Amino acid sequence: MTLGLGREALDALRRDRTAVVCLVVLGLLVLATLAGPALLDYREDEIDWSHMAAAPFEAPGHWLGTDRLGRDLLVRTLHGLRISLAIALAATLVSLVIGVAWGALAGFRRGRTDAWMMRFVDVLYSLPQVFFVIILTVVFGRGSFTILVAIGAFGWLTMARIVRGQALALREREFIDAAIVGGAGTARILARHVVPNLLGPVIVYATLTLPQVILVESFLSFLGIGIQEPLASLGNLVADGAAELETAPWMLAVPAACLMLVVFCFNFLGDSLRDALDPRDR
Amino acid sequence: MRLAPAAATVLQPDGAMRYKCRRMTTLAFVLRRLLGAIPTLVLVIALSFMLTRLAPGGPFDEEQALPPEIRANLEAAYGLDEPAVVQFARYLRGLLHGDFGPSFKFRDFTVGELIADGLPVSLGLGAGAMLLALGFGIPVGVLAALSRRGLADRFVMAFAVAGMSIPVFVVAPLLTLVFALWLRWLPVAGWLPGRPSDTVLPIVALALPVIAFVARLTRGSLLEVLRAPWIRAARARGLAERAVILRHALPAALLPVVSYAGPAAAAVLAGSLVVETYFGLPGMGRHLVQGALNRDYTLVMGMVIVYAALMIAFNLLADLAYAALDPRIRRERAQ
Numbered sequence: 001m002t003l004g005l006g007r008e009a010l011d012a013l014r015r016d017r018t019a020v021v022c023l024v025v026l027g028l029l030v031l032a033t034l035a036g037p038a039l040l041d042y043r044e045d046e047i048d049w050s051h052m053a054a055a056p057f058e059a060p061g062h063w064l065g066t067d068r069l070g071r072d073l074l075v076r077t078l079h080g081l082r083i084s085l086a087i088a089l090a091a092t093l094v095s096l097v098i099g100v101a102w103g104a105l106a107g108f109r110r111g112r113t114d115a116w117m118m119r120f121v122d123v124l125y126s127l128p129q130v131f132f133v134i135i136l137t138v139v140f141g142r143g144s145f146t147i148l149v150a151i152g153a154f155g156w157l158t159m160a161r162i163v164r165g166q167a168l169a170l171r172e173r174e175f176i177d178a179a180i181v182g183g184a185g186t187a188r189i190l191a192r193h194v195v196p197n198l199l200g201p202v203i204v205y206a207t208l209t210l211p212q213v214i215l216v217e218s219f220l221s222f223l224g225i226g227i228q229e230p231l232a233s234l235g236n237l238v239a240d241g242a243a244e245l246e247t248a249p250w251m252l253a254v255p256a257a258c259l260m261l262v263v264f265c266f267n268f269l270g271d272s273l274r275d276a277l278d279p280r281d282r
Numbered sequence: 283m284r285l286a287p288a289a290a291t292v293l294q295p296d297g298a299m300r301y302k303c304r305r306m307t308t309l310a311f312v313l314r315r316l317l318g319a320i321p322t323l324v325l326v327i328a329l330s331f332m333l334t335r336l337a338p339g340g341p342f343d344e345e346q347a348l349p350p351e352i353r354a355n356l357e358a359a360y361g362l363d364e365p366a367v368v369q370f371a372r373y374l375r376g377l378l379h380g381d382f383g384p385s386f387k388f389r390d391f392t393v394g395e396l397i398a399d400g401l402p403v404s405l406g407l408g409a410g411a412m413l414l415a416l417g418f419g420i421p422v423g424v425l426a427a428l429s430r431r432g433l434a435d436r437f438v439m440a441f442a443v444a445g446m447s448i449p450v451f452v453v454a455p456l457l458t459l460v461f462a463l464w465l466r467w468l469p470v471a472g473w474l475p476g477r478p479s480d481t482v483l484p485i486v487a488l489a490l491p492v493i494a495f496v497a498r499l500t501r502g503s504l505l506e507v508l509r510a511p512w513i514r515a516a517r518a519r520g521l522a523e524r525a526v527i528l529r530h531a532l533p534a535a536l537l538p539v540v541s542y543a544g545p546a547a548a549a550v551l552a553g554s555l556v557v558e559t560y561f562g563l564p565g566m567g568r569h570l571v572q573g574a575l576n577r578d579y580t581l582v583m584g585m586v587i588v589y590a591a592l593m594i595a596f597n598l599l600a601d602l603a604y605a606a607l608d609p610r611i612r613r614e615r616a617q
Contacts, residue, residue, distance in 0.1 A: 123322070123325060126322045126594075127322075127325070127326055127329070127590065128326070128548060128551070128586065128589050128590045128593050129548075130548070130552040131552075131570075131585075131586040131589050131590065132329070132330070132333075132586070134570070134574050134582065134586070135330055135333050135334070135582055135583070135586060136333065137574065138334075138573075138574050138577050138579065138582050139333050139334060139336055215449050218449065218451070219449065219450075219451060219552070219556065222451040222556060223555060223556065223559060223571050223574075224571070224575055225571070225574045225575060235451070238451055238452060238455075239451070241455070242451070242454075242455040242560065245455055245458060245459055245463065246459075246463050249459065252452075252455055252456075252459075256452045256455075256456075259449070259452065260447050260448055260452065263447045263449075264443070264447040267446070267447060
């Protein structure tokens with residue numbers, strides 16, 4: 001069943017040219033963040049005293065120029081992208097685990113358990129989330145770990161709702177009854193029978209969560225309450241660039257273009273996956 | 283078919299009384315929603331209070347350690363030596379009187395003063411952005427839907443996709459670059475009372491992503507509504523296309539837009555942090571960011587509570603608009 005779903009999705013994706021392009025672009029970017037900094041001549045915190053705020057291609061070895069401290073912009077952007085992607089992946093994973101477990105349990109148990117669990121989700125949902133993330137960064141200090149936890153703490157809510165809806169429907173199917181008759185416990189039924197059948201919507205929503213996390217993290221880093229210098233993130237690179245807008249527009253252009261490309265590709269990929277996996281179309 | 287006589291009774295002489303009845307239920311609806319908002323607000327307050335108490339270190343941990351007596355005096359002055367429950371009760375009581383406590387870093391100001399200072403600016407900014415987003419996004423979406431697959435449609439959809447992928451903190455510098463630095467039409471940043479041109483770029487920067495989303499939503503839902511049978515019926519009665527679109531299709535098509543208004547307000551409020559910081563506007567968002575950087579707990583708490591209250595209020599307004607547009611909800615309430 002899972003295999004069939006995956007193959008169907010792959011076929012649908014292959015027919016969608018733009019989605020393939022997005023996938024290739026994302027793959028190349030990930031490859032670049034992993035291999036790029038090692039292949040380039042400069043380290044991300046290395047100051048080139050003779051080339052400060054150099055334009056792209058102006059100084060040897062600095063392909064996309066340098067920032068006002070003479071640090072190579074390409075290397076810093078790749079590093080920033082690496083951090084942003086790592087946080088996005090980790091926070092998405094956190095929200096995935098909590099959301100799927102919560103939603104699957106609520107949907108499977110139904111009744112009062114379900115009501116209370118989803119009520120809790122509703123209440124958290126009604127909070128202004130970005131502002132609570134800010135409170136958390138104030139309380140636990142600024143840094144990547146706080147951001148990860150703070151975003152993960154709120155990111156799972158939608159996932160839980162989606163999974164619960166699916167689990168409620170799944171519960172009525174015969175193979176669940178068969179598993180119950182076979183003597184399987186709740187944990188086993190959830191892990192072996194419910195969750196594998198939820199993979200489609202979960203993958204779609206996880207793909208759409210990634211760009212959201214990247215945006216929230218960059219937003220905080222832009223304001224100075226996220227990733228701190230000398231570490232680079234797309235957000236604080238954009239903030240640096242915005243400060244040098246008139247004299248060195250490339251300092252804004254490079255990280256901003258990178259950010260938008262990544263967010264756009266993930267969004268588009270998520271939409272295509274949804275079209276490909278949407279059970280309504282089958 | 284059975285719907286027709288029921289609809290006709292509205293026009294009978296007792297129509298006025300029915301109307302009055304509905305007004306009453308609207309009032310009840312508002313009151314119920316207001317009451318429902320109180321637990322959420324209390325939860326926001328309690329959660330932010332608890333979180334700030336969890337923080338390692340206190341507000342008086344400076345580089346130079348204070349002598350214990352002075353520290354004890356300071357903590358007594360701010361009431362920090364009492365049990366957390368007592369502190370929370372006092373904080374709640376203060377809030378009811380509009381007292382948000384003192385700011386720990388802006389020593390001469392209370393948090394309430396800082397809020398009163400920034401709220402009008404932030405409210406004006408947010409209201410302007412929402413008005414612009416709806417006032418521009420909806421017509422653009424209608425235009426796109428009417429020229430489906432035409433030039434205008436493609437243009438609008440491309441703009442919508444771009445607008446949704448470009449975050450506010452990239453839009454704001456780009457707008458500044460084009461309209462302030464290159465064209466020199468508007469000031470780069472700043473805030474002078476009585477200079478409305480200061481607000482143009484911030485409002486546009488805040489509104490652009492929302493415009494994109496609203497346009498896309500309107501287009502999609504209008505296209506769907508136009509396929510509905512009652513639209514065909516309206517056309518069959520020989521109504522002008524204009525009336526079909528504006529009077530019959532649009533109100534129904536706006537429902538998803540109205541339910542998006544809540545998330546949109548949240549986006550605008552979060553975006554206003556960026557816009558106020560970037561353009562140097564003296565609003566609440568800048569105080570909040572400053573407070574977060576200074577780890578000024580009372581300030582951050584107060585600001586978050588006000589933002590939460592604003593969001594709750596806006597969601598209530600959106601619900602009311604939804605009920606006004608959707609006759610099904612109205613009828614449910616009247617029963």
